Amino acid sequence: MKRKPSEIERYIADKKKRVNKLLEKYIKSVRKKHPGLADAVAHTLLDGKKIRPALCVAACHAVGGNIKTSLPAACAIEMIHTYSLIHDDLPSMDDDDTRRGAPSTHKIFGEAKAILAGDLLLTDSFGVLAVEAKAAGIPDSSIVKMVEILSSLAGKTGMAVGQMMDLENTNPRGISKIHSLKTASLFEAAIKCGAISGGANSKTMAPLTKYARAAGLAFQTLDDAIDSNNPAREKVGKKKTRELTSKALKELKSFDGEKATLEKLALYLCERVA
Template sequence: MDLKAYLTQRCQLVDQALEGVLPAATELPASLHASMRYSVFAGGKRVRPVLMLAACDAVGGELEKAIPAACAMEMIHTYSLIHDDLPAMDDDDFRRGNPTNHKVYGEATAILAGDALLTEAFILLSKEDGGDPAARIKVIQEIATASGSRGMVGGQVVDMESEGKPEQIDIATLSYIHTHKTGALIRASVRAGAILGGADEERLASLTRYAEAIGLAFQIADDILDVEGTTEELGKDAGSDEARGKATYPALVGLEASKARAQELVDMALEALAGFDERAEPLRAIASYIVKRKS
């Protein structure tokens, strides 16, 4: 399949929907809403919402039912990036080739923009959309759990606590960081799409295995890109993980072993989709893309 065309079409679909649900930049307080929109529309790949829509497609669901949740997931992901870039955390100057949010709007507004995006996401998730209320509640629980202390936020804390302490990091700790900080939202995205698409338990379990594999592969690929990529390709400073003493797969097991592990995880993801028909082809293509991408 033409993955580039598929990703472009799905990104446009998500962007159009986000345009309709986010407050206008002129709506008071204008500075806050402008800050929120600045980061949401900064050129992200929309990996998580695209995965959600692809999972819904794979089980024969109606795409329209998953679009609001896909927008909510992108809002949550964007909030996490705004906060991740702050001086108190990773202290990054650039994100996706543009100045980070706090560099443009100031730290206080950046913090509040992240807070507002997280809140707006759950407002959107809880709105009546004519779908199955039980499925919607299940999706809210999935995404909330993946976003909190048992998911992304927990992974972020362990990541920060591990900086500059290579002697204290083992594979188990590194796996925890990656599967929580990055993998949790990817897992929730795929599961949410499947749930909203009406997946039975067997298909949901298969898609969960797929999501867990690509979630870890995605972060290992990020670790590799930080070593091999350029600042221009990445849209942020290359080599920043090593400079800050971050816990990464290349630092712990080496570059070649990291590449082998990422490919092994992709193979596991593809195996999890063995029982699906051509409607899961986008999920298969995305799994392979994850370890081949340059940004």
């Protein structure tokens, strides 16, 4: 008998539906310019659970905002995440032939088109954010701040540098730093941009940022533990995941906003520990 989705699973599924509606609008605009490239973009973009967009929306709600103002940032976050997946799977990077149980983008469309699809997603993420956020009534100053956060955490202070370190890494002790840059950075961007879109102030941002980084590290630590196929490493990884999740929840104690959904999301991300 099929298990009924939990409350938080229904929440994530609803946010995926809403985010995908806006992403489909974007894909349609690409298709008008080049159908083949649109197919490559859509291959991975519409799939996945949309964890990061859900975090973005939850952060917006936590500071008193609404889903309408959070969707532009949520979509931009997912576009950047998808770009990173497409490029990470390339032979010159992590060299993965499959993604989410299906062939990687470059295995279906070729390396050149996969690279261009990733380039397009990264570049257009900022355009989608700016245009859709403006239409949602977000102040220009807040839009500029979100662009700054995304460009930094996807670039020199986050994902790009993390991927370079991953390619160079030969020391297992460096894995935590790599996780922080490659995975936790985009969790941080999702939470920060969601909060800004909801009108958060600098005081509110501090505990949310710490929560995001701990939750992001927990998420990646558990993924690595499960993928290790090593019972001893998996046991250690799951223990570390529980510790990081507890840290994420602890960081929310000083946050005065509506934090129930953020707490449930953190627990959901580590539910495979049990």
